[in-house]
Amino acid sequence: MNIAPPTLPSSPLPSSPLSSIPLLAVRNLCAEFRTRSGTVSALENISFYINPSETVGIVGESGSGKSVLALTIMGILDPAGHVTAGEILWSQSAATLNLLNTPEKVFRQLRGKDLSMIFQSPRTALNPIRKVGKQIVDVLRCHTQLPPAQLKPRAIELLASVKIPDPAQRYEAYPYELSGGLCQRIMIALALACSPQLLIADEPTTGLDVTTQATVMNLLKDLATDRQMATVVITHDLALASEYCDRILVMHAGHLIESAPTAELFQSPQHPYTAKLIAATPEPHKGFNDLAPILGNLPDLRRSDLPPCRFVSRCDQATDPCHNQPLVNTQVTETHQVSCWHPLGGPQL
Amino acid sequence: MNTPSSSLNAPISKPSTAPSSTSSSTPLLEVTNLTKHFSLSSASTLPFAPAALPQKLHAVDDITFAIQAGESVGLVGESGCGKSTLIRLVARLLEPTSGEILFNNTLIHQIPVGLFARSPYRADIQMVFQDHTDSLNPRFTAFDTITEPIKRLGPKLSRDQLKHRAAELAQQVGLPAELLSRFPHQLSGGQKARVGIARAIALNPKLLILDEPTSALDVSVQAVILHLLAELKEQLNMSYLFISHDLNVVRLLCDRILVMYLGKFVETGPTDTLFNHPQHPYTQALISAIPTFQRPLSAAVGSSGQSSGPFPRLSEAEARSPINPDPHICRLYGRCFKSSDRCQQISPQLQPISDNHQVACHYPEAFPRPS
Numbered sequence: 001m002n003i004a005p006p007t008l009p010s011s012p013l014p015s016s017p018l019s020s021i022p023l024l025a026v027r028n029l030c031a032e033f034r035t036r037s038g039t040v041s042a043l044e045n046i047s048f049y050i051n052p053s054e055t056v057g058i059v060g061e062s063g064s065g066k067s068v069l070a071l072t073i074m075g076i077l078d079p080a081g082h083v084t085a086g087e088i089l090w091s092q093s094a095a096t097l098n099l100l101n102t103p104e105k106v107f108r109q110l111r112g113k114d115l116s117m118i119f120q121s122p123r124t125a126l127n128p129i130r131k132v133g134k135q136i137v138d139v140l141r142c143h144t145q146l147p148p149a150q151l152k153p154r155a156i157e158l159l160a161s162v163k164i165p166d167p168a169q170r171y172e173a174y175p176y177e178l179s180g181g182l183c184q185r186i187m188i189a190l191a192l193a194c195s196p197q198l199l200i201a202d203e204p205t206t207g208l209d210v211t212t213q214a215t216v217m218n219l220l221k222d223l224a225t226d227r228q229m230a231t232v233v234i235t236h237d238l239a240l241a242s243e244y245c246d247r248i249l250v251m252h253a254g255h256l257i258e259s260a261p262t263a264e265l266f267q268s269p270q271h272p273y274t275a276k277l278i279a280a281t282p283e284p285h286k287g288f289n290d291l292a293p294i295l296g297n298l299p300d301l302r303r304s305d306l307p308p309c310r311f312v313s314r315c316d317q318a319t320d321p322c323h324n325q326p327l328v329n330t331q332v333t334e335t336h337q338v339s340c341w342h343p344l345g346g347p348q349l
Numbered sequence: 350m351n352t353p354s355s356s357l358n359a360p361i362s363k364p365s366t367a368p369s370s371t372s373s374s375t376p377l378l379e380v381t382n383l384t385k386h387f388s389l390s391s392a393s394t395l396p397f398a399p400a401a402l403p404q405k406l407h408a409v410d411d412i413t414f415a416i417q418a419g420e421s422v423g424l425v426g427e428s429g430c431g432k433s434t435l436i437r438l439v440a441r442l443l444e445p446t447s448g449e450i451l452f453n454n455t456l457i458h459q460i461p462v463g464l465f466a467r468s469p470y471r472a473d474i475q476m477v478f479q480d481h482t483d484s485l486n487p488r489f490t491a492f493d494t495i496t497e498p499i500k501r502l503g504p505k506l507s508r509d510q511l512k513h514r515a516a517e518l519a520q521q522v523g524l525p526a527e528l529l530s531r532f533p534h535q536l537s538g539g540q541k542a543r544v545g546i547a548r549a550i551a552l553n554p555k556l557l558i559l560d561e562p563t564s565a566l567d568v569s570v571q572a573v574i575l576h577l578l579a580e581l582k583e584q585l586n587m588s589y590l591f592i593s594h595d596l597n598v599v600r601l602l603c604d605r606i607l608v609m610y611l612g613k614f615v616e617t618g619p620t621d622t623l624f625n626h627p628q629h630p631y632t633q634a635l636i637s638a639i640p641t642f643q644r645p646l647s648a649a650v651g652s653s654g655q656s657s658g659p660f661p662r663l664s665e666a667e668a669r670s671p672i673n674p675d676p677h678i679c680r681l682y683g684r685c686f687k688s689s690d691r692c693q694q695i696s697p698q699l700q701p702i703s704d705n706h707q708v709a710c711h712y713p714e715a716f717p718r719p720s
Contacts, residue, residue, distance in 0.1 A: 288576075293569060294572075
């Protein structure tokens with residue numbers, strides 16, 4: 001495999017003295033859905049952290065639990081979902097809150113203001129019968145003390161900040177009058193209205209063209225840099241994540257299986273699943289036969305006898321401990337973690 | 350279209366004017382000056398309003414291309430450029446405004462759209478749709494879906510023969526036979542894609558139109574389906590018209606690529622040439638927008654609009670309107686970094702630049718691709 005040049009991207013660790021305290025720390029998070037046909041274990045023992053002003057990618061196939069994780073952090077998980085264990089620690093201005101037991105009244109002050117989210121399909125996430133400008137004004141009215149006369153000018157300013165042409169005219173537009181790329185920019189303007197500390201973008205460019213995708217992602221990256229905002233980009237496109245993220249977390253069937261700085265992940269993937277994902281992604285230099293599919297499917301998460309490693313049925317290197325011993329977390333380097341009995345090894349940085 | 354209905358079953362052979370593109374063999378599909386304009390209701394329909402120019406959306410504008418037997422051709426372009434309209438015209442689901450479609454030496458555009466579904470040519474042009482869930486009838490089992498085209502257009506088969514044929518097709522597309530009795534909601538994304546492909550090849554079509562067949566699939570499944578499509582093409586000797594906006598996928602499966610922008614082709618050529626030496630600024634922008642592992646982060650994040658990838662990028666200005674476009678202005682004008690006075694005065698036409706490689710630009714330029 002011919003992977004990224006040995007140049008490291010911008011340092012994954014922020015230079016601020018606060019770097020020892022992550023903005024968001026998730027510890028041993030477990031979530032499940034109780035359905036008539038069994039309990040789906042959607043997230044199991046997820047632990048990770050996000051530092052201020054860093055961009056983190058979460059990648060995985062559909063059904064791997066990426067969106068459930070985002071919704072759990074935002075505290076808007078469907079009522080059918082239950083968090084059974086773990087904590088989500090939010091550190092802001094020297095105070096730390098566990099978001100899981102924060103009263104809804106307090107959480108409402110945070111959500112949309114300090115923690116913000118961009119949803120998967122902008123057309124369904126926007127209110128179809130309300131002008132886009134008014135939708136931004138709603139957010140400003142909830143979370144800021146701006147006098148009513150300044151709401152509209154501020155909304156137009158926000159529209160301009162996401163590079164929407166003719167912002168004053170677009171203020172009056174309904175979502176159906178705008179193209180997919182413009183709707184996504186409205187979503188970004190909404191999410192950034194109160195300058196959040198953390199932005200979670202759930203598949204921000206699914207359904208957009210490659211050219212539009214590049215402009216939306218560049219815009220997100222520029223805004224995040226300008227405002228020193230931490231960003232979580234959830235995507236199934238490994239190549240996209242590699243271009244825009246400092247660090248990447250790989251998920252498979254509700255497990256967080258590997259986390260590493262971007263260049264390190266592509267140079268020496270440790271988990272067999274990560275290596276297979278990289279091999280299955282079409283790239284300019286790859287011929288047809290280099291494209292290796294990942295055989296098998298995600299396991300049925302309703303089963304009560306799930307093996308400790310949920311990739312075991314699709315893995316070539318599985319041995320006995322993979323089937324019956326609890327999963328081990330290996331620290332490969334200071335910033336590189338993998339959950340596997342047989343990490344691939346390979347070149348180290 | 351005033352075609353005598355008697356011509357429906359008698360093939361309408363084209364008079365002796367042989368196609369000029371390749372003298373050696375007749376192409377399977379030859380599209381000449383195909384145009385589709387949609388009329389929009391305009392303000393002039395209101396009473397007392399001054400009569401305005403009729404508003405026409407130029408979805409497909411004067412397009413000419415050919416597909417040889419056994420060839421696979423990729424069609425790329427952004428949403429709204431007319432890709433879907435073009436394939437609907439070729440599949441005879443839409444009536445063109447003007448132009449000719451010659452399929453297998455027959456002028457199929459003379460068969461009215463309403464009657465085409467029952468014509469023998471319907472079986473020869475089949476489609477695989479983009480959304481595998483929406484394109485399957487939720488009340489049909491996989492068996493019903495696969496055998497539906499045979500029942501409607503194929504030879505009369507007994508129940509046993511149908512079962513045998515369905516099992517054969519399922520095996521061809523790698524669908525386990527026990528899944529044939531399942532409904533779409535009981536199948537995974539990859540399995541639904543296989544059902545959609547089995548339905549499309551049930552009648553051994555000569556031309557298969559694939560509308561973004563892998564865009565809704567995960568990369569792991571996408572690789573499997575791409576391998577399957579390549580195998581089937583060899584086995585059944587079909588021609589592919591493959592629509593996608595993922596150039597990496599098109600590159601793997603296609604011999605030749607057509608790049609479309611606002612209803613017109615801007616560049617056409619063999620896959621390798623187009624990928625390694627794109628000449629049109631729009632093709633270059635498309636290729637540089639593909640995310641890859643290789644590109645270092647700093648290049649991708651360069652200030653937008655500037656040269657950040659291997660090729661210069663297009664500006665973020667909005668695309669020109671496809672409604673009543675000025676025939677004298679290049680359709681990329683305003684987004685293109687090369688925009689000059691000449692681009693505003695004469696709309697560039699598709700010009701051959703080398704063998705099989707055509708570009709519609711006044712200033713074609715090859716950027717050497719860093720290897």
